[in-house]
Amino acid sequence: MSSQEPASSFKIVISSGKRKTSVATATIKPGKGRVWINNIPLEVLPIEMARMKIMEPLLLIGDLRNTIDIRVRVRGGGWMSQAEASRIAIARGLVEYFGSEEIKNIFKEYDRHMLSGDPRQTEPEKWGRYSARRRWQKSYR
Template identity: 35%
Template sequence: MLSSYNNNKVIYSGTGRRKTSIARVKLIPGSGKLIINGLPGESYLQFSPNYLRISCAPLNILGLHKEYDIYVKTQGGGLTGQADAIRLGLAKALCSVNPENRITLKSEGLLRRDARIKERKKYGLRKARKAPQYSKR
């Protein structure tokens, strides 16, 4: 979604969700830096190459990793859910940059929302499905 103009720069935005994490991604033409909640992306994601690879996957697939600055506000969940939410929000923002990007991102499965969330605990059970130990006598 085309959000607004900021000092003659176009800002593209997208929202991603995963488990209980929500990421609001803003894409601004720039040099390729990643800022998450006001911190550099590497330090926020604890210098994990896996989380960085997941978060920036849409840019790497399209070959645009040095074209845009990414500003993210994320909340809820843990780092895995947040990294996946950032990936989805980034993919949606890239679709608003150029509608032709949608074909590539969709074929890679990056526009699919992963709807798996934690199952609620049921009464009479210890967890969602774990039952108390059965004793015959």
């Protein structure tokens, strides 16, 4: 072998997260603490609330975040749904990458949906109606 490191020391973890109709895939590998969401650096993300939501798992692990790079690809849904799907994918990936029960417990204590996802779904539309709950209006009475 040349001056490269053996393949076993280079670890890559791929994880996914879902929220409503958004699906995020996070790739975590050794690096300098950089995070990209759909090839845009996290620091440049225009919506501050979404940026803070995505940063939550990174802030909870402390200085360990400076040892990895994260690339997230997220599709579908609205911007907040995408942010929460990205957050779930990052949190799951961090637990798998570091293999630490302590990190898992920190995430569960902070917000259990960070690892398990949010089970809420939209209610299906009923027959003979415009939407799930809305009925026809009556003009007599």
